[in-house]
Amino acid sequence: MSKFWSPFVNSLVPYVPGEQPKLTKLVKLNTNENPYGPSPKALAAMRAELTDDLRLYPDPNSDLLKQAVATYYGVQTSHVFLGNGSDEVLAHVFNAFFQHGKPLLFPDISYSFYPVYCGLYGIEFDAVALDEQFQIRVSDYARPNGGIIFPNPNAPTGCVVALDAVEQMLKASPDSVVVVDEAYIDFGGETAISLVERYPNLLVTQTLSKSRSLAGLRVGLAIGHPDLIEALERVKNSFNSYPLDRLAIVGAAAAFEDREHFDFTRNAVIASREALTAELQTLGFEVLPSAANFIFARHPQHDAAGIAAKLREQGVIVRHFKQERIAQFLRISIGTPEQNQALLDGLAGL
Ligand SMILES: *Cc1c(COP(=O)(O)O)cnc(C)c1O
Numbered sequence: 001m002s003k004f005w006s007p008f009v010n011s012l013v014p015y016v017p018g019e020q021p022k023l024t025k026l027v028k029l030n031t032n033e034n035p036y037g038p039s040p041k042a043l044a045a046m047r048a049e050l051t052d053d054l055r056l057y058p059d060p061n062s063d064l065l066k067q068a069v070a071t072y073y074g075v076q077t078s079h080v081f082l083g084n085g086s087d088e089v090l091a092h093v094f095n096a097f098f099q100h101g102k103p104l105l106f107p108d109i110s111y112s113f114y115p116v117y118c119g120l121y122g123i124e125f126d127a128v129a130l131d132e133q134f135q136i137r138v139s140d141y142a143r144p145n146g147g148i149i150f151p152n153p154n155a156p157t158g159c160v161v162a163l164d165a166v167e168q169m170l171k172a173s174p175d176s177v178v179v180v181d182e183a184y185i186d187f188g189g190e191t192a193i194s195l196v197e198r199y200p201n202l203l204v205t206q207t208l209s210k211s212r213s214l215a216g217l218r219v220g221l222a223i224g225h226p227d228l229i230e231a232l233e234r235v236k237n238s239f240n241s242y243p244l245d246r247l248a249i250v251g252a253a254a255a256f257e258d259r260e261h262f263d264f265t266r267n268a269v270i271a272s273r274e275a276l277t278a279e280l281q282t283l284g285f286e287v288l289p290s291a292a293n294f295i296f297a298r299h300p301q302h303d304a305a306g307i308a309a310k311l312r313e314q315g316v317i318v319r320h321f322k323q324e325r326i327a328q329f330l331r332i333s334i335g336t337p338e339q340n341q342a343l344l345d346g347l348a349g350l
Helices: 007-011 040-048 063-073 085-097 113-121 163-172 226-236 246-257 259-282 304-313 337-347
Strands: 080-083 104-107 125-128 148-151 178-181 202-207 220-224 294-298 329-333
Touching: 040 246, 063 080, 063 220, 063 246, 080 085, 080 226, 085 113, 085 178, 085 202, 085 220, 085 226, 104 113, 113 125, 163 178, 220 226, 259 294, 259 337, 304 329, 304 337
Parallel strands: 104 125, 104 148, 148 178, 178 202
Antiparallel strands: 080 220, 202 220, 294 329
8 A cells, every 4th residue: 555546446356367377397287278279370470560660550450360350250250359369358358348337247156357347347246146056047047137247158167158158148138248258268159149130238248368368468358239339439549549469469360370270279279178177076076067278176085275285396387266166166167188187197096
């Protein structure tokens, strides 16, 4: 605290991301990064962009990337918004759509950045409890609200809501913006982008950090009705005209064009997820059904924090959340088969 701070800064409770260790030998299964590298075509496009042109500002509208995203999803560029990671997109979403004096709804077990944005923008929220199986029950959201947001698949559970249930939610709250945060959709869920034409209250966000292996590049996007996109552009252009740099624009566009690499890596992650799930079940873990690039698991006889500490001693890091309802779970990102084996080795003799 300091007399120089604007008063609201005192009450901020910032998000704490998973550890990015300086030790490179660790098997890092704690922040849902992709274990495989980005598209070689994306890397080549970025290398070609490393020229004296970096003295020039980038295109403030990132038109090249907007077009690549629009082509990939079969929408118009007027349906596409881009940002410096989907975290920045989400920040603008909270600012643009959720300040209506009624509580925002999101699951009690969900992405822990949501309450942080509420704190930043002074947005009231109600955390809606997941059911006993840790699933989102869509009927619980059919009540007065100032907006709805949820990850699909949910984080950190990995559980997915079917598209017809998402549609039910959109129908039940026609006067609110419903945001489906699809950070992990490419690992098993069905995207809601096909509903954007019919539901002007739907906004879908995605990121290149997980399924496209570009967490370090910071590119996220939103797709929705042009009226929603216009609000986001107004907020963005009142905040930072150039959230995407020259490298990000060309690298992300090339990543969307390289479907082959995308399919190869995500299929490898999905296959490893199924294999690791089976192995953990053999060790006695309960594993929630995952459609993401991570699994959420607990062991009926062993304390989760204890398991995490034991794994760390053996050079494997996973994520443990202190929130009471999930304090006995570990969130384990899917690694390469070798990394997953290191995890299993670390669990031997539990
Ligand atoms: C990882 C993640 C994001 C943020 O992704 P970035 O594009 O890297 O900012 C957003 N939502 C959820 C649920 C995530 O897990």
